[in-house]
Amino acid sequence: ATAPAGPVSQLGFKPVAHSLADTVVVPPGYTAQVLYAGGDPLAAGVPAFKNDGTDNEWGRRAGDHHDGIEWFGLDAEGKPSATFSSRGVLAMNHEATTDEKLSSFFIHANGGTSTLPRPAAEIDKELMIHGISVVEVRRDGRRWVTRQDSPLNRRITTLSEAVFTGPAAGSAHLVTRFSPGGTKARGTVNNCGTGRTPWGTLVSGEENWFGYFFRDAQDDARRNDPKMVNAFNRYGRRAGAPSRHGWESGGSEDRFQRWNTGVTGASAREDYRNEFHTFGYVVELDPYNPNTLLTKRTALGRFAHENVSFAVPVAGQPVVAYMGCDARGEYIYKFVSSEKWDPADAQPRNRLAAGDKYLDSGTLYVARFNPDGTGEWLELSPKNPAIAAYRGFDFKTQADVCVFTRLAADAAGATKMDRPEWTGVNPRNGEVYITLTNNSQRTPATVDAANPRAYTDLKAGKEQKGNVHGHIVRLAEATPAEATFRWDIYLFGSEADADQATVNLSSLTADNDLSSPDGLVFSKATGICWIETDDGAYTDKTNCMLLAALPGQVGDGRRVTLKAGEREVSTPAGKAQTPATLRRFLVGPRGAEITGITETPDGRALFVNIQHAGENTKMADIGDPAKYESQWPSNAGYGAGQRPRSATIVITKNDGGVIGS
Ligand code: FEO
Ligand code: CA
Ligand code: CA
Ligand code: CA
Numbered sequence: 055a056t057a058p059a060g061p062v063s064q065l066g067f068k069p070v071a072h073s074l075a076d077t078v079v080v081p082p083g084y085t086a087q088v089l090y091a092g093g094d095p096l097a098a099g100v101p102a103f104k105n106d107g108t109d110n111e112w113g114r115r116a117g118d119h120h121d122g123i124e125w126f127g128l129d130a131e132g133k134p135s136a137t138f139s140s141r142g143v144l145a146m147n148h149e150a151t152t153d154e155k156l157s158s159f160f161i162h163a164n165g166g167t168s169t170l171p172r173p174a175a176e177i178d179k180e181l182m183i184h185g186i187s188v189v190e191v192r193r194d195g196r197r198w199v200t201r202q203d204s205p206l207n208r209r210i211t212t213l214s215e216a217v218f219t220g221p222a223a224g225s226a227h228l229v230t231r232f233s234p235g236g237t238k239a240r241g242t243v244n245n246c247g248t249g250r251t252p253w254g255t256l257v258s259g260e261e262n263w264f265g266y267f268f269r270d271a272q273d274d275a276r277r278n279d280p281k282m283v284n285a286f287n288r289y290g291r292r293a294g295a296p297s298r299h300g301w302e303s304g305g306s307e308d309r310f311q312r313w314n315t316g317v318t319g320a321s322a323r324e325d326y327r328n329e330f331h332t333f334g335y336v337v338e339l340d341p342y343n344p345n346t347l348l349t350k351r352t353a354l355g356r357f358a359h360e361n362v363s364f365a366v367p368v369a370g371q372p373v374v375a376y377m378g379c380d381a382r383g384e385y386i387y388k389f390v391s392s393e394k395w396d397p398a399d400a401q402p403r404n405r406l407a408a409g410d411k412y413l414d415s416g417t418l419y420v421a422r423f424n425p426d427g428t429g430e431w432l433e434l435s436p437k438n439p440a441i442a443a444y445r446g447f448d449f450k451t452q453a454d455v456c457v458f459t460r461l462a463a464d465a466a467g468a469t470k471m472d473r474p475e476w477t478g479v480n481p482r483n484g485e486v487y488i489t490l491t492n493n494s495q496r497t498p499a500t501v502d503a504a505n506p507r508a509y510t511d512l513k514a515g516k517e518q519k520g521n522v523h524g525h526i527v528r529l530a531e532a533t534p535a536e537a538t539f540r541w542d543i544y545l546f547g548s549e550a551d552a553d554q555a556t557v558n559l560s561s562l563t564a565d566n567d568l569s570s571p572d573g574l575v576f577s578k579a580t581g582i583c584w585i586e587t588d589d590g591a592y593t594d595k596t597n598c599m600l601l602a603a604l605p606g607q608v609g610d611g612r613r614v615t616l617k618a619g620e621r622e623v624s625t626p627a628g629k630a631q632t633p634a635t636l637r638r639f640l641v642g643p644r645g646a647e648i649t650g651i652t653e654t655p656d657g658r659a660l661f662v663n664i665q666h667a668g669e670n671t672k673m674a675d676i677g678d679p680a681k682y683e684s685q686w687p688s689n690a691g692y693g694a695g696q697r698p699r700s701a702t703i704v705i706t707k708n709d710g711g712v713i714g715s
Contacts, residue, residue: 059579059580059656059657059658059712059715060580061482061580061581062580062581062582062604062712062714062715063604064604064634065582065602065604065633065634065637065714066714066715067081067082067083067084067602067637067639067714068081068082069081069565069566069633069637069638069639070599070638070639070640070641071564071638071641072564072595072596072641073596073597073641074595074596074597074644075597075643075644076643076644076667076684076685076686076689077643077686077689077690078640078641078642078643078664078686078690078703079640079641080639080640080705081639083707083708083709084705084706084707084708084713085196085705085706085707085708086640086662086703086704086705087197087198087703087704087705087706088687088690088691088692088693088701088702088703089191089198089199089200089661089701089702089703089704090116090120090144090189090191090200090701090702091103091116091687091692091693091699091700091701091702092115092116092117092118092119092120092148092183092699092700092701093105093109093112093115093116093161093693093699094115094116094189094200094202094693095114095115095202096114096115096116096187096189096202096207096208096209097114097202097203097207098202098203100114100115100202102694103115103693103694103695104694104695105688105693105694105695105696105697105699106163106694106695106697107160107161107162107163107164107165107676107697108163109161110179112161112179112182112183112211113182113209113211114209115209116148116187116189117148117182117183117184117185117186117187117209117211118148118150118151118152118158118161118183118184118700119148119149119150119151119152119665119666119700120146120147120148120149120649120650120663120664120665120700120701120702121146121147121148121149121245121246121247121248121649121650121663121665122146122147122245122246122247122248122249122258122259122361122573122649122650122663123144123145123146123147123248123649123650123651123652123661123663123702124144124145124146124248124249124250124256124341124650124652125142125143125144125250125652125653125654125655125661126142126143126144126145126250126254126256126341126342127139127141127142127654127655128141128142128143128190129141134254134342134401136254136400136401136655137655138655139193139654139655139656139658139659140192140193140654141190141191141192141193142190142191142192142654143188143189143190143191143204143206143341143342144188144189144191144652144661144702145186145187145188145248145256145339145341146186146187146248146650146663146702147185147186147245147246147247147248147258147650148183148184148185148186148187148245148700149184149244149245149246149261149649149665150184150244150262150666151180151183151184152666152668152669152671153298153299154168154672154673155168155169155673156168156169156170156172156298156299156300157172157176157299157673158176158179158180158183158299159671159673159676160668160671160676160697160698160699161179161180161183162176162179164676164677165673165674165676165677166673168673170300170303171300171303171304172299172300172301172303172304173304174304174305174307174310177299177300177301177303177304177310178304178309180299180301181211181212181213181301181309182209182211182212182213183211184211184212184242184243184244184245185209185210185211185212185214185241185242185243185245186208186209186210186242186245186256186258186337186339186348187207187208187209187210188206188207188208188209188339188341188344189201189204189207190204190206190207191704193659196706198659198704205344206341206342206344207344208341208344210241210242210339210348211241212240212241212242212243213240213241213309214240214241214242214347214348215238215239215240215347215348216238216239216240216241216242216337216347216348216349216350217237217238217239217347217348217349217350218236218237218238218239218332218349218350218352219349219350219351219352219353219409219410219413219414220351220352220353220354220413220414220415220456221352221353221415221451221452221453221455221456222352222356222452222453222456222457223236223237223352224236224237225451225453225457226322227328227331227453227454227457228328228331228332228457229322229323229328230322230323230326230328230329230332231308231323231324231325231326232308232312234323239332239333239350240312240332242258242260242333242337242348242350243260243263243266243333244260244261244262244263244265244266245258245259245260245261245337246258246259246260246261246262246359246360246361246380247259247261247359247360247361247362247475247476247573247650248361248362248650249361249362249363249364249375250364250652251338251364251408251409251412251413252364252367252373252395252399252400252412253399253400253402253405253408253409253412254342254400254401254402254405255338255339255340255341255405255406255408255409256338256339256340256341257336257337257338257339257351257362258336258337258338258339259336259359259360259361259362259377260333260334260335260336260337260359261358261359261360261380262358263333263334263358264289264290264291264330264333264334264358265290265297265298266297266298266299266301266313266333267291267297267302267313267314267315267329267330268295268296268297268300268302268313268314268315268316269286269291269292269293269294269295269314269315269316269330270293270294270314270316271293271294272293272316273286273293273315273316273317274293276316276317276318277317277327281446281447281448284446284447284461285447285458285461286330288446288458288460288461288464289330289334289460290381291315291330297313301313302314311326312326312329313326313329314326315327315328315329315330331356331457332350334356334357334358334359335350335351335352335354335355335356335359336350336351336354336359336362336377336413337349337350337351338351338406338409338413340405340406342405343405346406349406349409351409351413351414352453352456352457353389353413353414353415353416353418353456354375354377354387354389354413354418354456355377355387355389355418355434355455355456355459356456356457356458356459356460357379357384357385357387357459357460358379358380358381358384359377359378359379360377360378360379360380360474360475360476360477361377361378361475361476361477362375362376362377362477363375363376363476363477363478363479363486364376364479365479365484365486365534366479366481366484367395367397367400368395369394369395369396369397370394370395371394371395371533371534371535372390372391372392372393372394372395372416372534372535373390373391373393373395373412373413373416374388374389374390374391374534374535375388375389375413376388376477376479376486376488377389377477378471378474378475378476378477378488378489379460379474380473380474380475380491381473382472382473382493382494382495382496383470383471383493383495384460384470384471384473384474385420385421385460385463385468385469385470385471385474386420386421386468386471386474386477386488387418387419387420387421387434387459387463388418388419388421388431389413389416389417389418389419390416390417390419390534390535391411391412391413391415391416392415392416392417393411393412393415393416395412399411399412417433417434417435418433418434418435418455418456418459419431419432419433419434419537420432420434420462420463420466420468421468421469421529421539422466422467422468422469423469423502423503423504423527423541424503425502425503425624425625426503427503427540427541427542427609427626428538428539428540428541429469429529429538429539429540429541430537430538430539431536431537431538431539432463432466432467432468433466433537434455434459434462434463434466435452435455436449436450436451436452436454436455438462438465438466440465440466440467441455441462441465441466443465444461444462444464444465446461446464446465447461447462449461449462449465469502469504469505470500470505471488471490471504471505471527472490472491472492472493472496472505472520472521472524472525473490473491473492473493473524474488474489474490475488475489475490475491475571475572475573475574475588476488476489476572476573476574476575477574478574478575478576478583479576480576480581480583480605481576481578481581482581483530483607484530484531484534485528485529485530485607485608486528486529486531487526487527487528487544487574487576487583487605488526488527488528488529488574489524489526489571489572489573489574489585490505490521490524490525490526490527490571491524491570491571491572491588492520492521492522492523492524492547492569492570492590492591493505493520493521493524494518494519494520494522495520496508496520496521497519497520498618498619498620498621499619499621501616501618501621501623502623503623503624503625503626504527504541504543504625505521506543506616506618506623506625507521507525507546507556507557507616507618508520508521508618508619509521509522509556509557511523511552511557511591513591513594518591522569522591523546523547523548523549523557523568523569523570523589523591523592524547524569524570524571525543525544525545525546525547525571526543526544526545526547526571526574526585527541527542527543527544528541528542528543528544528605528608528628529541529608530607530608530609540608540609541608541626542608542609542610542611542625542626542627542628543559543625543626543627543628544605544628545560545571545585545603545628545631545636546558546559546560546562546627547568547569547570547571547589548560548562548567548568548569549562549567549569549592549595550562550563550564550567556616556617559614559616559627560627560628560630560631561630561631561632562631562636563632563633565633565637565638566601566631566633566636566637566638568585568587568589568592568599568601568638569587569589569590569591569592570587570588570589570590570591570592571585571586571587572586572587572588572647572648572649573585573586573648573649573650573651574586575650575651575652577653577657577713577714578653578655579653579654579655579656579657579712580657580712580713580714580715581604582602582603582604582713582714583602583603583604583605584600584601584602584603584639584651585600585601585602585603585636586598586599586600586601586647586648586649586651586662587599587600587601587647587648588647588648588649596641597641597642597643597644597645597646598641598642598646598647598648599638599639599640599641599642599648600638600639600640600641600642600648600651600662601636601637601638601639602636602637602639602714603631603635603636603637604634604635604636605628605635606628606629606635608628609626610628610629611626611627611628611629611630612627612629613625613626613627614627639714640662640705642664642667643664643667643668643684643686643687643698644667644668644683644684644686645666645667645668645669645670645671645683645684645698646664646665646666646667646668646669646684646686646700647665647666648662648663648664648665649663649664649665650662650663651663653713656712657712657713657714657715658706658707658710658711658712658713659704659705659706659713660704660705660706660713661702661703661704661705662702662703662704662705663700663701663702663703664686664687664700664701664702664703665700666698666700667683667684667686667687667698667699667700667701668682668683668684668685668686668697668698669683670683671683671684671698676697679696679697682696682697682698683698684698685697685698686698686699686701687699687701
């Protein structure tokens with residue numbers, strides 16, 4: 055183990071310029087190495103990845119679309135360690151897959167089948183490329199390597215058995231053919247952001263899971279339950295909506311039919327009407343113990359979960375977690391445990407038992423932002439009179455609230471935000487940062503103090519409307535368990551040349567301008583706030599990026615007043631940025647989003663996920679590599695074939711120093 059890093063008080067690297075090149079760009083003095091790409095073998099005897107669409111055994115390979123990622127250290131004997139920095143496991147999400155008209159075309163030999171019904175053999179591959187993977191890694195001199203035959207390597211897919219815990223476990227909402235008692239589920243899907251619990255496990259958010267389901271056009275009538283139909287609509291599945299990949303069309307077998315969440319039998323025990331309700335949770339995995347099951351923690355609510363970040367735990371105080379629901383006009387949530395933190399649980403004998411203790415009972419809240427810079431956490435339970443009186447759904451129990459959380463939050467009067475993505479807690483002062491990535495549906499009529507921008511941006515001759523470039527809001531609480539907070543807008547995304555009075559309110563320059571902040575993780579080693587982008591609105595000028603920030607605190611700026619159509623909106627804004635406080639560190643390859651990020655405890659290795667390089671490739675061009683939008687990472691010397699792959703890279707400083715210093 056190397057010496058722990060101290061806090062970084064000055065960013066020590068040269069800002070990286072905008073780039074449209076098909077490569078990962080990092081500052082001079084740094085090296086980015088490709089470590090672990092989609093399809094890489096995770097068990098002894100699995101053949102090397104050919105990357106030509108003929109590879110099989112996806113249940114024993116890295117999945118697709120690497121997203122949130124967390125480091126779990128191992129000591130020299132292979133035991134869990136919070137301090138060792140040269141050996142560990144990386145646990146990460148495989149959110150989705152690059153597709154066009156149903157087919158995940160890069161993993162099929164000819165691009166696959168883009169019409170219904172889809173062949174079972176294609177679907178069987180696609181069912182396995184989603185989920186979570188765990189892979190052992192170690193430092194070997196200057197380089198990092200994965201260990202193909204590690205007993206800790208593991209895949210969780212859409213078919214892995216999982217258990218429900220918390221208020222909704224065993225409730226009628228979760229009764230299925232698979233689990234007549236409503237206590238078990240099958241698999242996880244569209245896992246987006248991650249978190250690391252104070253007791254050393256992975257948590258992962260199920261985000262756009264609803265799109266994988268088909269619901270028959272007659273299902274509204276068959277259900278004959280207007281409030282349940284209302285709930286399906288609120289979760290994005292109107293009757294007759296097609297599914298993303300047509301998995302329900304693969305045949306009569308259960309693993310295909312379950313994606314058709316309609317009423318077809320006499321009861322929920324005989325059909326798939328409730329399969330839809332078995333997704334949308336925070337799931338917990340013990341990456342140190344492959345013999346444990348995935349756990350779905352229903353107390354944290356059901357929505358389009360991005361990630362989970364934890365307040366720094368304090369002995370004798372509740373464990374507190376912050377979460378966003380990423381869709382236009384959705385909400386920010388927090389969970390406060392009933393049990394108080396016992397520091398002995400930082401190294402528990404049974405990690406998932408610690409999860410049971412802290413994540414299965416507590417209070418779920420949703421945020422309301424007031425125009426004056428204060429805010430409230432509104433309790434989500436039938437005890438809240440607004441929820442008890444709600445007419446759109448009958449909330450009788452906490453199980454109802456935990457399964458139909460979005461409707462409970464509507465009833466409570468929460469503030470509709472511009473797509474809440476990652477939350478992150480500043481280890482220096484406990485403030486909570488939340489990225490609001492963008493919102494094309496924000497209009498001058500619906501702006502508010504916390505979501506104050508709605509404008510028109512001309513991009514390569516194409517008009518984009520709403521909050522085009524997104525922003526980052528932050529909260530300060532007296533203690534994390536508090537039901538009130540103060541807030542301001544830390545950062546407004548913008549292009550450097552935009553008007554500083556209306557769009558570029560943070561005074562961004564060519565060294566630090568960004569659009570659509572998404573991933574946001576504070577380094578525990580250095581205190582640096584890492585910000586990652588998913589910026590469709592800026593990709594005409596630069597690929598997506600990673601920036602390093604040294605933020606101040608809530609209230610360090612001034613109020614600004616913005617015109618929105620005929621109205622004016624006044625908002626508390628953080629101070630202007632300079633390259634000393636915010637600086638671009640990395641730009642990714644073509645078509646890629648920069649997703650998860652984690653580090654070794656010594657701050658000397660940074661693992662970054664590069665998701666969906668080449669995603670704008672046309673399915674018809676499969677077989678003609680010159681037409682692929684990207685050939686990364688094969689063009690960086692990694693792996694066979696020229697099809698682009700999602701991958702984890704590891705960044706080190708050439709002098710062995712702390713990243714960002
Ligand atoms: Fe999977 Fe909201 O990003
Ligand atoms: Ca995201
Ligand atoms: Ca995003
Ligand atoms: Ca994504």
